[in-house]
Amino acid sequence: MNDTLINQLRNAYDAQLRGVTPPGGSARIEEDGPLTRVVGWHRGFVTGPRDLGVYGAELDRLIARQRDFYAARGEAVEWKTRAHDLPTDLTDRLTAAGFVAEDNETVLIGQSADLAADPVLPEGVILRRVTSRPDLQRIAAMESTVWNEDWSWLADDLTARIENAPENTVVLVAEARTEVVCAAWLVFKEGTDFGGLWGGSTLKEWRGQGIYRAMVAHRAQLAAARGVPYLYVDASGDSAPILTRLGLHEVTTTTPYVWSP
Incomplete structure (x- = not known):
């Protein structure tokens, strides 16, 4: 692996992808010191630059302020951390604060x-772009089945993203007859060199047939055609090996720290 390339990609990630793309709908973005937070989403979200520039007791107060802000709203909040973040004791202090x-x-x-290639799908499976509310609800139902928890919020989230930035949000489904077997979306972040690969969940009985790989290939085609040079993804343990084999490079790891009321 080329360390110079990895450092270049990580630096571009830190420079361009530390903020939050407005999800649309009733959600809004606020700033508190070095932090950016989302309010009015399905749960709160907090992120910041690689180096917060805040240490010790001051950092503890910043963390507590986010926790208490969302507590007053009766909402859970996710604080997104990366392995190369500073200060190095951030995650310890988050844990001490109840995250x-x-x-x-x-x-x-x-x-x-x-990564761009013509998608190769199993016989009887088609790939298409969707925007309608019923299709987005079908995606949410599929995700709920995959993860065995309520993902009904996803239909609202995708609806808001499409309404807020239709040119920057591409939602895809893979269908076998009338069944959604996989869904994924590509989100372009205005003013950056990146498109985000999100979703990609596949029903258990349809895994191992190249559907996820086809989703990546098609989204890469769309990004390349638009002149967006890079794609990024926060990959699960199941997805990371597939994506690495396709030619993506690991630049860091990310762990969400969550506080719930």
């Missing part, structure tokens, strides 16, 4: 031109 680590994910970045 709980969720599953670690790998941040991968690849070049859209290298």
Whole structure:
């Protein structure tokens, strides 16, 4: 692996992808010191630059302020951390404030031109772009089945994203007859060199047939055609090996720390 390339990709990630793309709908973005937070989403969200520039007791107060802000709203909040963040004791201080680590994910970045290919799907499966509310609700129902929890909020989230930035949000489904077997979306972040690969969940009985790979290839085609050079993804343990084999590069890891009322 080329360390120079990895450093370049990580630096571009830190420079361009530390903010939050407005999700639309009733959600809004606020700033508190070095932090950016989302209010009015399905749960609160907090992120910041690589180096918060805040230490010790001052950092503890900043963390407590976010926790208490969302507590007053009766909402859970996710604080997105990366493995190379500073200060290095941020996650310890989040834990001390009552935040709980969720599953670690790998941040991968690849070049859209290298990943682009005609999607190859199993017989009887088609790939299409969707925008309608009923289709987005079908995606949410599929995700709820995959993750065995209520993902009904996703229909509202995708609806708001499409309404807010239709040219920057591409939602795709893979269907077998009338059944949604996989869904994924591509989100372009205005003013950056990146498109985000999100979703990609596949029903258990349809895994291992190349559907996820086809979703990546088609989204890469769309990014390359638009002149967006890079694609990035926060990959689960299941997805990371597939994406690495396709040619994406690991630049860091990310762990959400969540506080719930």
